[in-house]
Structure formats: structure tokens, C-alpha cells
Amino acid sequence: MSDRLDIIKTCKLFIGGKSPRSESGRTIPLSDSGGRVLARIAHASRKDARDAVDAASAALGAWRDSTAYLRGQVLYRWSEMLQSRRGELVETLQATTSMRVAAARKEVDASIDRVVTMAGWCDKLDQLLGCRNPVAGPYHNHTLARARGVVAVFAPSSPALLGLVTLTAAALVPGNTLVVSVPTEAALGAVLLSEMLAVSDVPPGAVNILTGPREELLEPLGGHGAVHLVLGSGLAKGERTTLRHAAADSILRPVICLDLDEAGFHDDAQAASPWLLEGLVDFKTIWHPAAI
Amino acid sequence: MSNSGTIEWDYAPAPERIRPDISDEYGLFIDGAFVEPESGESFKTVNPATGQTIARVASAGAADVDKAVKAAKAAGGKWSRLKPTERAKFLFRIARRLQECARELAVLETMDGGKPICESRDVDLPLAAQHFFYHAGWADKLQWAFPGCTPRPRGVCGQIIPWNFPLLMAAWKIAPALACGNTVVLKPAETTPLTALHLARVFQEVDLPPGVVNILTGAGETGAAIVDHPGVKKIAFTGSTDVGRGIMHALASRDVPLTLELGGKSPNIVFADAAIDQAVEGVVSGIWFNQGHVCCAGSRLFVEESIVEPFVAALRERMGRLRVGDPLDKNTDVGAINSREQLNRIEALVACGQEEGAILHEINDDPLPKRGNWHRPCFFTGVEPSHVIAREEIFGPVLSVMTFRTPQEALRRANSTPYGLAAGVWTDKGSKVFDIAGALEAGVVWCNTYNKFDAASPFGGCKASGFGREGGRHGLRPYLNLRSSGA
Numbered sequence: 001m002s003d004r005l006d007i008i009k010t011c012k013l014f015i016g017g018k019s020p021r022s023e024s025g026r027t028i029p030l031s032d033s034g035g036r037v038l039a040r041i042a043h044a045s046r047k048d049a050r051d052a053v054d055a056a057s058a059a060l061g062a063w064r065d066s067t068a069y070l071r072g073q074v075l076y077r078w079s080e081m082l083q084s085r086r087g088e089l090v091e092t093l094q095a096t097t098s099m100r101v102a103a104a105r106k107e108v109d110a111s112i113d114r115v116v117t118m119a120g121w122c123d124k125l126d127q128l129l130g131c132r133n134p135v136a137g138p139y140h141n142h143t144l145a146r147a148r149g150v151v152a153v154f155a156p157s158s159p160a161l162l163g164l165v166t167l168t169a170a171a172l173v174p175g176n177t178l179v180v181s182v183p184t185e186a187a188l189g190a191v192l193l194s195e196m197l198a199v200s201d202v203p204p205g206a207v208n209i210l211t212g213p214r215e216e217l218l219e220p221l222g223g224h225g226a227v228h229l230v231l232g233s234g235l236a237k238g239e240r241t242t243l244r245h246a247a248a249d250s251i252l253r254p255v256i257c258l259d260l261d262e263a264g265f266h267d268d269a270q271a272a273s274p275w276l277l278e279g280l281v282d283f284k285t286i287w288h289p290a291a292i
Numbered sequence: 293m294s295n296s297g298t299i300e301w302d303y304a305p306a307p308e309r310i311r312p313d314i315s316d317e318y319g320l321f322i323d324g325a326f327v328e329p330e331s332g333e334s335f336k337t338v339n340p341a342t343g344q345t346i347a348r349v350a351s352a353g354a355a356d357v358d359k360a361v362k363a364a365k366a367a368g369g370k371w372s373r374l375k376p377t378e379r380a381k382f383l384f385r386i387a388r389r390l391q392e393c394a395r396e397l398a399v400l401e402t403m404d405g406g407k408p409i410c411e412s413r414d415v416d417l418p419l420a421a422q423h424f425f426y427h428a429g430w431a432d433k434l435q436w437a438f439p440g441c442t443p444r445p446r447g448v449c450g451q452i453i454p455w456n457f458p459l460l461m462a463a464w465k466i467a468p469a470l471a472c473g474n475t476v477v478l479k480p481a482e483t484t485p486l487t488a489l490h491l492a493r494v495f496q497e498v499d500l501p502p503g504v505v506n507i508l509t510g511a512g513e514t515g516a517a518i519v520d521h522p523g524v525k526k527i528a529f530t531g532s533t534d535v536g537r538g539i540m541h542a543l544a545s546r547d548v549p550l551t552l553e554l555g556g557k558s559p560n561i562v563f564a565d566a567a568i569d570q571a572v573e574g575v576v577s578g579i580w581f582n583q584g585h586v587c588c589a590g591s592r593l594f595v596e597e598s599i600v601e602p603f604v605a606a607l608r609e610r611m612g613r614l615r616v617g618d619p620l621d622k623n624t625d626v627g628a629i630n631s632r633e634q635l636n637r638i639e640a641l642v643a644c645g646q647e648e649g650a651i652l653h654e655i656n657d658d659p660l661p662k663r664g665n666w667h668r669p670c671f672f673t674g675v676e677p678s679h680v681i682a683r684e685e686i687f688g689p690v691l692s693v694m695t696f697r698t699p700q701e702a703l704r705r706a707n708s709t710p711y712g713l714a715a716g717v718w719t720d721k722g723s724k725v726f727d728i729a730g731a732l733e734a735g736v737v738w739c740n741t742y743n744k745f746d747a748a749s750p751f752g753g754c755k756a757s758g759f760g761r762e763g764g765r766h767g768l769r770p771y772l773n774l775r776s777s778g779a
Contacts, residue, residue, distance in 0.1 A: 131764075131765065133746070133748045133749045133750070133764050134748050135744075135746035135748050135749050136422065136746055136748075137744070137746070139741065139744060141746070141748075141749050143749075143750050143764065143766060148754070228754070228755075237545070240544075240545075240547070241544045241545040244540060244541075244543065244544035244545075245541055245544045247540065248537045248540035248541050248544070249537075250710070250756075251710050251755040251756045252533070252536065252537060252540065252552065252554070252755070252756055252758060252759065253759070254550075254759045254760075257547065267776070269440065269776040269777070270776045273440065273441075273776055274440075275438060275440070275441055275774050275776075278769065282735070282754055283735065283750055283752075283761055283766055284729075284730075284734070284735060284736070284737060285735065285736045285737070285749055285750050285751070285764075286729050286736075286737045286739060287736070287737070287738045287739060287741055287744050287749070288725065288739040288740060288741070289740055289741055
């Protein structure tokens, strides 16, 4: 046995490209199946949520207005970062979910591949979902699939990594910026993801990660005047209700509750479908006279 | 012709003479027949241009809503399993029948709502028919609209529509719902129920199966009963932001898909390099079309500072030539305000604009009819961004004129609103068109044109103007459950 003392990582939030502690100072211990404390997760507060929305709003212009080709390359770079830390992701998933190693590998590989698939969507989605509309008059009329803006994402606790990666990557594809609430069970993987995002050329603030129980974040995120869309999976009925009430205040925003189970998240036809992505874009229709 | 003075070329009255077949009383249209309401209640619908009662209309209560939803549910199985091309053919039939009786319906629309006959004849009716014709063709092509998926109807759709485009909104809501295999319970607005009821007659004439569309007249409580009914599997609402917000709250605890097309305070931006005469026409149709009772009305005009004086002068001159009066006269440009309540609201907001220090321009001094609800077209200059008339939806023929110096300022001010329905931009520079159109926070952007609509063109907004699209391929999505074919 080595007499060297291990370095234990302080798990923090990810806001505006930086890794702050929760302003509340709160942490939550995360234990493995044997009851050993693996890490202390930052327990994000309402104030952290507001800070994260500010960061996402500030990053919106840079990410939304970047070319679709560039967004695709940035997402692909994220997959490269994931690949290089594959082993660590498998270990983390095993430790936090008591998955068997084969299952953990399968989920990590599916997560990496999901990011690759989403990277490729960036410069195709608008071609598939947008169109020229054959109006009955001398007008050029086209509909564009564009970013909605700031998206509040509520990641599921299972599948911990694949669920988080799918929702995050999908929302990034059209140029949205994100505030992602990650439940405690999935938080350790989220901390790793944030470290990879930080070196993937994703603009600081485009993805912000809040860890800890989402209960107190539902209202501040769902009802924040700068949030344009709420996206969640694995939300309980009461949580959906709270989010919808919150989303009806100030400006309105739709609430998308995905009903994907574990198998659904593993199925590209469902979880990487353009019809899932369609909910994450806003359509803008532009008219112009085409006759003189 | 006289040699002495100027020649008077005044318009002679040109009233539309066709009269629709109006009943004294209308029941509820449930399961293919007009029936007495369980509630036993009715209300009158009034011609806003004359104040005269046109007919009495049943008021649907919760028991009637329940009956209608059950009829729609019962009809849903057969309708959704009907061979898609057969479903398409019903919609084509409706479109054709609407074209045949377009003039009578246009007159009825004008009588019940107050809009000029030239608009109901040339805009509302042709578009209503087009919505059925366009969506008819989708009924048997849904799997190609959503490749990789098996589209399925949602079931019974509850649809609640406003009074500004009564028949068009009914067509706009019913056509995609039916094309996708759903059945419908629709509530027209309290002040404009008649054309929806005559649309029900059209459904009877074309043998649309009973229960596929049910039309319930009534006020807000009827709408609330539709929203609250557990048998309704999708809600589509067009109307005010406040009511839309209430519907969102009412549905919060249920997984019912919702689309909302709500209010607006749409910016219309005129750059100095625009074709000025065309821009003036666009601003006119942007705000004074349909008395300004348009959710996407271009009610905030931003003019580049260097051209504001000649532009405002041209706008005054053009506004002065708008003819306000009898909506059934074919020469009328601006008709009656839809209701006394709406007129009160417009007048209060205009008074508020004056109190806040904006300058009112109202130069059309033709005498207004003595009876009915009227408001002259007008605009304000000297408007500050903080003024109520620059922020709140007026839903009347009232324009707020403001200026800007740079494109960045125009964009910042245009987007500085909770609403996000539509926007206009006027410039002859192509790159500027796309740059500004791309940056405007709105679901529809009209460039060098305004207030254009088409069944093939998705319509809808963002932010406080709601979500979801109606029209075009995109308008089908809210009426379908999509399951991936592989799952």
C-alpha cells in the first residue's frame, strides 16, 4: 500500500465556463453502494440558478450566431474529449450507479456516439426542418429552424450519463445555450462532462451545470424571464406541474417532458431523432416580395 | 362637370347586396346536428356597425361541452381509421363548398364582426377555403411529412378562437386537425359566433360524418370547460396573452399538448434606404388592416431618423384618404370596432397616450355613423419607449411612431418587448433584409411587405406571443403523436 495520500476532487458547479462552489456553501455527500463517500457534490441554490441563466444569456449570441459547421466541429471535439476519458467515465458510472462494468461501458460508448451523431445534426437540421413554402403569390417565403434561446434542462437520474449527454448535446445543436440541472445521482459524471466541455471550444456559458436536488430549482429556472424553453426527462408528475405553472409566468415558454426510458435513450431512432430536435428549435418564417 | 370649381369625385355608396340566410336562433352544433343547449341559455350577437341584434345564439355549459367531447370521441375512431385519401376528399369538399358560398359568408362575417366587406371577401374567405384545400392534401401524406415516424392523431382537439378573423381562425384550426385524423370541439368568440355556425352548415352539406367537428358557442366559461374536460387530448388557443397564460396554468397538472397564438406588439422598421411609397403602404396595411384587430399588427413603427419628417407627412396624407364607415360598403377601408368593450379599451389607451405626452394625429374627419362602434385610424408621434401605447397591445387602429439612428438601435428597441409574434423590415438592401430579419425576435418577419398570410406558411410566435405554429408542414405537428417507426 502506497503511503501517498490521494487527492480528492472538490466537485463544483460549472457556470460561465468557470467552476464555482455553490454560493450557498452547501454540499451533499455522494456515496457508493457500500456507503463510502465518493465525493461531496455542490448543492446548487436558486441564486446559482439565476447566475447560470445570466451566463447562458450572455453566451447566447456567440453560440447561436456561430456557423452550423463550427457548432458541429465543437460538438465533435467534445466527443473527442469524452473518448479520451472513457475509462474514467466508466469507473464513475460504475461507482455511482453500481452498474456492472459491461453495462457502464455500453452507456459510456452510447454517450460518446450520441455526441458524434448530434455533432452531425448541426449543419443538417435546418435543411431537414426548414423549408421554402409555396405560397399563393409572388413572394419568396421560407421557414428557418433556429435556436430558441436559453434552455433550462432537467436531466434524468437514469440513465445518468446518457440522459444528460443526450439532452445537453441535443439542445446545443441548433445554437441554444443551456442551464442543466443534474440530480445528485448523476452529478459526478456531470462534473467530468463539464471539465471536457471546458476544453471543447464550447463558448463559456453555453453550457452551465447545476448539481444537486432539482426541487428548489424548478421554479427559478422554469419561470425565469430569460429562459425560452424547459426540457426535461424523468420528471415526476408534481415536478411537471410545478414547471408548467412557473413557465406560464412572465414571458411564456413551452415545457417539453420527454418520456424516454433507458431503452429509449439507447435508441437513436428516438433519442437522436430530428423530431426530438424539432422541439428544441424555433421556427421563423420570412416573407419577401419576389416580383417587381 | 362645371367650369367654375373643382370637380367632386366623391364615392357613391356601393353596398354589398347579397344577404346570407340568417336564422333568428342558433343551437349548438353537436354530433352533426344543431341542438338546444342543456344549459337552456342563449345570448345575442350584435352587428357592431349598427348596434342591431342579428340573432340569438346558444350558450354551451359544462354538460354541453361533455356531450360535444363525447360525440367527438365517438366519431374519432372511424374518422381516424378512414382511408386517408377519403379523409382528404372530405376536406377538399369543404374547401369547394366554402368557395361556392364565399360571398354570403363574407357578408355574414362583416355583419357579425364589423370588418370591411373588401377584407372579408378578398382575405378571410379565400384564405379560409385555402386552409381546407391545402390541408386536405396532407391527409394522405402524413408519413412523408415526418419520415421515420408513424404519425397518429391526438384524439379530441379543443380549439378556442378569437373574434378578429372568426371564420378564418375556425378554418385555420379545424383543417389541420381533421387532416391529421383528429376530431374537434371548437368554440368561436362570443361576439362573432355566426360564421362558425354557418361553417357547421357547410359540414352538413358535404356530409362530414357527425361528431367529427362540434361547434359550441359561448363565453369564457365555455372555453374553460373545454380546457378542463379530461376527454380533450390537445388544446389550441388563439387570443389574448392573459387568457393563454390562464390556460397554461389550467393544464399544468395534465400532459395535454398545448399551442398558443397570443398577443403582439409587432415592430415595423423602416430604413432610410427603403422604397418609401411602398413602405408607407405597408405601414398602412400593417396597422389599419381589420381596424388594427390583428394580433400581428405592426403597431410600433420605427422610422430611421433622417427620413422621419417626409415619412410621417406621407403617412398622414395616406391615412387621411382611408374611408371609415359602413363595413358592407365595398369602398370602405376601415370598418366598425368589434365591440363596445373593445372600443372602450382603445379609447382608454389613446387617452393614456395623450396623457403621457405623445402627440395624436387623427386627421380623417369624415363624419362617423351615429350608431355602432367606431374609431378613426390614428397614430402617435413623440412616443417614448416607456409609454403604455408603446408597450401594450391596443388591438385597434392606433400606431405608435418612433425613430432610430442605427440598425443596432432599431433591433434593440424592436426586440425590447415581451411579445414575439411578427415584425416588419423595409429596406432595398438585400443583406440588410436578411441581417435584420434574422435578428428580430419574432415567429414571422415580413420584409418589404406586411400582413401576408397563406395556408402553406407557418404562423405563430415566441415569448409572450405563445408557441407552436399553424399552417404549412409545421402546423401539422401539434396535431400528431409521433412514434419512431423503429420503436
